[in-house]
Amino acid sequence: MAIARNIVNIAIAAAEKEGAKRITKVNVVAGELRGIIPAQLIFCFGLMAENTIASGAYLDLEITPVMGKCRKCDEPFMVKDYRYVCPKCQGEDIQTLSGTELRVKDIEVE
């Protein structure tokens, strides 16, 4: 719910800065590790947007996979099922490259 509220606030602030009258679409990028449940977030977003210029806006969620990089051999790879093990050298010291992001990418306005 707090995340949905923040999304609405960020979108409205960006739209007002550009003098837009209505927000039609909000594009959000969420990393898989964030554990966002799309249906739930979209529902909360709809509630939070009511009676604002974002009312009725479409929320598009792009879920990005977890990518890691081995600190031992520099191999980048996709982390599946939270298995933080390098497929090349079996190293376990993995830097998370992506999968934790949570941001409003852009919005579409009228």
Added chain:
Amino acid sequence: MKINVMTDILEANDRIAVDNSKVFDKHRNLVLNLMSSPGAGKTTLLEKTGEALKGKLRLGVIAGDIETTRDAERLRKYKLPVVQLTTGSACHLDANMITYALPHIDLKKIDILVIENVGNLVCPAEFKLGEDYKIMMLSVTEGDEKPLKYPLMFRESSLLLINKIDLLKYTNFNLKEAKANARRVNPDLDIIDISCTTGEGIPDWTSWLNQRYQKKFGTKARA
């Protein structure tokens, strides 16, 4: 028309968390964000910890609860400095709530400040509060698959306390499996088995606290 935004959704919270951590550093507080499911034993752990640290390090608590001040009342019996935050309907604490709590607790009299988050394995992991470390508590009456169901929380934590270890023989909790699952999500995770009832593992937990305190502030006693 498309407008580029690229704003982090939790940026406002993270900024406030940084401000909080500056206040904690100034007062020489080691700050821990303690997270678990409801009923895992967070408040009992704090009761035991206050006793175990007596005369060594001074414990203080910010307790988050959806309703009631029962946790704070329990801890006050142990003469610990406690401030209770009731979150209303919110399922987690955020940095702003901590900022509001700060004037109500004397940080100068605290070495280790534990922020007892609302019992929940999802949302608390998202919101930084200004802590040095996140700590997770899992009890053996829950499931050993929890790390895979709630990976972010285990990934973000530095220490996992497996509580109610004295009840292990009455449950189908697979301790080995639980640890393997937790390490799969976070290979750097420290894990300590404890029982707040029998006291097992409590010395390991307090020595972990000691180590982290010394790592942050050096071995010198505070002025």
